[in-house]
Amino acid sequence: MNYQFAARMSNMPESFIERLFSLSSKPGVISFAGGLPSADLLDVEGLKSAAVSVFEDEGSEALQYTTTDGYLPLREYIADRYNKRLGLNAGSDEIRIVNGSQQCLDLVAKIFTDPGDCIGMERPGYLGAIEAFSLYEPEFATVGLSDDGIDTVEFEDLVCKKNPAFFYGIPNFQNPSGRTYSQETRKKIGEILEGSSTVFYEDDAFGELAFDRKPRIPVKAFAGENGIMSGSFSKIIAPGMRIGWIYAPAEIISQFDSAKQAADLHSNFLCQKIMARYLWDNDLDSHIRKITSVYSARCRVMLDIMDDLFMDRLTHTNPEGGMFMLAGLPAGISSLTLFERALAENVAVLPGVPFYAGSGGLDNIRFNFSNADEEMIKTGMERLDAALRSLGV
């Protein structure tokens, strides 16, 4: 058959996400390639109790159709937490529930991007965003990322010259680099955006996973109507329930609603109710403390090995939270080659390549430290050492 596929489909980058998920599950492989929360930190009992309560108290409502905007008590909880934790002034009418924050990437690009329009992103940037955005056939414009966040000179230049409808970034514990924007960078972004018609789309999937438990002031606090945020329960409660959200000004929410309704009517109502019930009945902060103390320890182990075992062979970022760090490779070693060689040693790492909207990423690899325990991290890093040595490094 000669199916008539749309031009946008040939614009899709080769998908790494699916491949890395299947690699992660290959028996015997220690995977630093995925982005999975640690399975033993999922509160199965707590969520089960919440589910039972929902079925008993409001089962037939939870199983029925609902409205596109999302469950109001859940949106109120999210707004309230933003306001208390980050000093924002969010209303529940500015919050919408989506199927995991990945859906925000699709819908935000959908409402803002005509073919050929410019989308701004970090370099390197989140690969799931590159995939989602690519289907809207944009011209990507990237801004370099260092330990302080995006380069604000480059960013200002981009906003002035290309006037993108939005710039997408992850200011906290970025994926893939683990880097965090300094407060100065955040403030400067707000200043640059003032008076422009560019929106800073701040993906805060990892913000709650600060090792020091201190909230960072979001870019949104400096950007006002030029800022939107997305968030997710995937990293702090359970990814399998696919509950994320967007927080945006009313005018954007109105367009977002049209796109969300056309996309799938509404998000899973049963899980929205279970999540809301869980949040009422449990202490989220205490749960997050448990997660961050484990991830922080795992990150520390990985960093120590980086410094001891790999010394001058690999450079690395120093995450203050989240689930990832980025390592730089010595000259002459391709991340794609190391990926294959490491896999032969039964350890999976992710080449930087899919994190670049243009070319790049041959000289770095992403490490996930949330999903392997400390023993596995040690063993995995030893295997990586063997892979590097086999490449003469």
Added chain:
Amino acid sequence: MNYQFAARMSNMPESFIERLFSLSSKPGVISFAGGLPSADLLDVEGLKSAAVSVFEDEGSEALQYTTTDGYLPLREYIADRYNKRLGLNAGSDEIRIVNGSQQCLDLVAKIFTDPGDCIGMERPGYLGAIEAFSLYEPEFATVGLSDDGIDTVEFEDLVCKKNPAFFYGIPNFQNPSGRTYSQETRKKIGEILEGSSTVFYEDDAFGELAFDRKPRIPVKAFAGENGIMSGSFSKIIAPGMRIGWIYAPAEIISQFDSAKQAADLHSNFLCQKIMARYLWDNDLDSHIRKITSVYSARCRVMLDIMDDLFMDRLTHTNPEGGMFMLAGLPAGISSLTLFERALAENVAVLPGVPFYAGSGGLDNIRFNFSNADEEMIKTGMERLDAALRSLGV
């Protein structure tokens, strides 16, 4: 703020779905406008048991990320049911799980439609499809629908002259008309498509709701590689869980996977597991018999009132299943006027207008008969009678 929204957003028809959902829930209003399954037919206890089993036996897996394709045992169940019930030859690798079959509308349009491309549809056609497709800026080409299904002469003309990438239709108990394609029409569609590069996208959301419990041979059986189907558990188990699927040839599935992954990574895994468990532990056929006997009785009551009370004032279709019928209005009465007048009498009906990709629908209204019990149907129809009389009919 002067946000830079994409051109496609101005292509969006005025949304009726959201409005009718809010109308449906206004106290005192009897609604024939929505498309909700009857709440008292939801098997809350059965789904609760399934949920408890999932949490107990495989909770941490169900709460974790999974792959884009969907839960394999659920896909196997769907393929198996297609093969046993409809005599198809589906494999689980041709089935993908989505967030309710509305998501298929979005993703199918996404993989097939460049701006200006032709999309074929029934006239009248499903409003959720018009909304989803509109965001891909197509040129709609519609084919008239009568009691035998789409007009195959018009359809052949469309396929030959416009060569659309796909034609979207609902052969069983169509939304909004309640009409069902004859077997002759289905066969003819298969013949017309042979050798063409047009796909018939067969939305079978209602196929299980045949009042006579007899399966109709799907268009897919005649169209082969030119056929794709979508289905849903929303009408037979629970819409709030948002579990639907697509069944398509491998080459389409491959593109679909890319689009689905970019859209939201994967569908809610917890609910996929709960659904699969529910299907293993319960007799779906017996549950469906219960639903169809209720809907069939409600449809009968509505049809009798149509014939007795409205006689020569309203014409109507004669559904063999599903949840909807379409009524034709007398000359000079606008469906939009009747909609407003009926609402003043505390009964909601849906004007035909949003079911037309071009103009149309001022002379008909859609009735839902699944969500109001027989007493409510009687009362609601009396209120409608009052509304009609107030318009001099």
